[in-house]
């Protein structure tokens with residue numbers, strides 16, 4: 001029988017080890033733990049080893065050579081298979097380092113060799129409620145006054161740096177089955193509720209529990225059978241927002257790309273009203289009183305590279321998350337993914353526009369994707385962004401983005417003559433700091 005696995009993720013210091021230690025103490029199962037920490041000294045392994053009820057002395061296996069996701073192909077699989085062969089246990093918890101992406105780890109247990117002896121049960125992300133609130137949920141001062149909540153004191157710079165770890169934190173939130181909102185002793189009830197509402201927007205599929213010092217019932221965490229790879233990979237709030245916009249016809253099939261289109265589709269959730277396009281869950285959506293909004297921005301006209309990157313340097317404070325594909329003039333081949341997570345923005349080449357391939361290949365791709373929207377002149381090139389914010393003027397943001405689109409005369413100009421900081425090679429990433 002395969003051994004169930006829980007992957008435990010979360011920011012550095014969010015409380016993963018605290019939660020795990022409590023779990024090892026309270027559970028009567030034989031739990032093996034795989035810890036991956038960054039840094040030379042593996043503090044967590046020592047701590048967890050001291051508490052684990054396995055007795056061989058090798059119960060906690062540490063992947064010390066850097067990051068779990070970099071050593072994934074080989075070391076992780078080898079380690080867990082070796083663990084399985086040499087020890088007797090009935091559950092495995094993988095504590096990912098605070099800088100590990102959960103998806104590649106999860107894939108190892110689904111499609112990799114570790115998928116044989118193991119069965120991935122759930123991906124759990126621990127969130128530090130205080131830090132999350134201060135970073136993402138405060139909104140503007142006016143909004144806080146409306147909510148009659150004191151404006152929290154700034155916490156000062158994070159010892160881990162706020163980015164790209166903020167981006168990674170959102171990815172950990174966007175790819176998980178259970179969110180544990182820890183350190184609730186450090187927030188007020190109202191702050192905690194806002195954090196929960198925002199998390200439910202960012203990851204509508206996950207269950208959310210709130211804890212202090214990781215105090216969670218082991219049955220909530222182990223053998224929950226929550227994991228579903230495809231659903232997890234597809235369930236991020238921003239992806240759902242883009243899908244919803246598509247489903248509600250916000251798409252312009254074959255529209256003249258020279259014509260400005262304003263098809264942004266804004267959603268502010270009503271209390272107790274289920275979103276029509278989140279099929280697989282039944283919890284209440286982020287209520288309107290928290291002022292959380294989701295919008296999509298879709299245009300079939302390229303951005304001017306200079307104006308667009310300047311705009312990304314000063315995105316509104318209340319924008320929590322933005323992600324999606326961008327069409328940037330001068331990058332006619334590259335489909336660029338823009339990702340904003342609270343402070344900085346990254347632009348990464350994540351693919352090629354189908355329209356940049358030979359006619360033959362275009363035809364083959366289009367046949368395999370008959371629903372792909374296609375413009376006579378520009379093909380599949382387009383910008384399609386999901387925007388998630390709190391008390392934010394989405395129309396103003398859309399107008400600011402529109403100002404970055406090429407003007408009529410720029411459309412007719414030589415786009416390669418524009419100064420262009422956007423990345424060029426596949427996988428290449430450019431980080432644009434917040435200039436404010």
Ligand SMILES: Nc1nc2c(ncn2[C@@H]2O[C@H](COP(=O)(O)OP(=O)(O)OP(=O)(O)O)[C@@H](O)[C@H]2O)c(=O)[nH]1
Nearest residue numbers: 011012013014015016017018098182183212213214
């Ligand atoms: N106030 C408060 N402190 C907590 C809570 N949970 C954990 N801590 C403290 O936060 C610090 C970090 O907790 P850890 O459990 O080591 O966090 P971690 O996520 O394992 O950290 P890394 O291994 O560095 O990624 C420790 O000092 C804990 O005692 C909580 O609910 N409230």
